[in-house]
């Protein structure tokens with residue numbers, strides 16, 4: 001409060017009363033802040049949700065969401081910070097890093113969603129194989145996930161010669177191909193997810209550095 005009063009050239013009493021000059025300046029500043037910055041503060045007990053704990057003591061923008069107090073039962077608050085014009089470059093750099101981080105986060109979520117869909121599909125195929133081919137033949141096919149299906153076909157005939165009908169062989173061939181295609185997609189999506197996770201780690205470090213630099217700049221000013 002005193003810092004705020006000093007910044008505005010008001011008497012630094014550390015107090016504010018309804019209608020006084022401090023409250024007036026505070027109101028003016030809050031009306032301005034939607035494109036400004038604040039420091040996220042939490043009450044620091046074990047009821048603070050994880051996502052808010054992660055934001056504790058970091059510089060945030062009003063244009064991002066959520067803001068403190070917006071989520072249900074949130075007891076966090078925003079500590080107003082006044083960014084001087086000579087810290088604008090740091091502020092701009094922080095904006096860019098934040099955008100990059102959020103874009104990567106979205107990509108991560110999408111990959112996880114895709115992966116879940118693909119593994120569900122794979123599980124359905126596995127179930128269908130067990131049902132239509134019997135677990136013995138099905139598990140035999142599982143041993144050759146990426147082999148050419150005509151090769152599996154041959155092996156099946158050799159190993160299960162007397163119990164496999166042409167119809168079953170066709171079904172085995174079709175399901176093995178389907179499963180093989182899904183497994184390849186799962187591998188690819190996993191690789192993509194790993195790449196994004198590494199990029200996210202780098203991005204997080206850059207974001208923290210940008211926040212640090214903005215903080216340093218603001219401390220110099222005050």
Ligand SMILES: [Zn+2]
Pocket residue numbers: 042048049052068069071073074075076
């Ligand atoms: Zn909260």
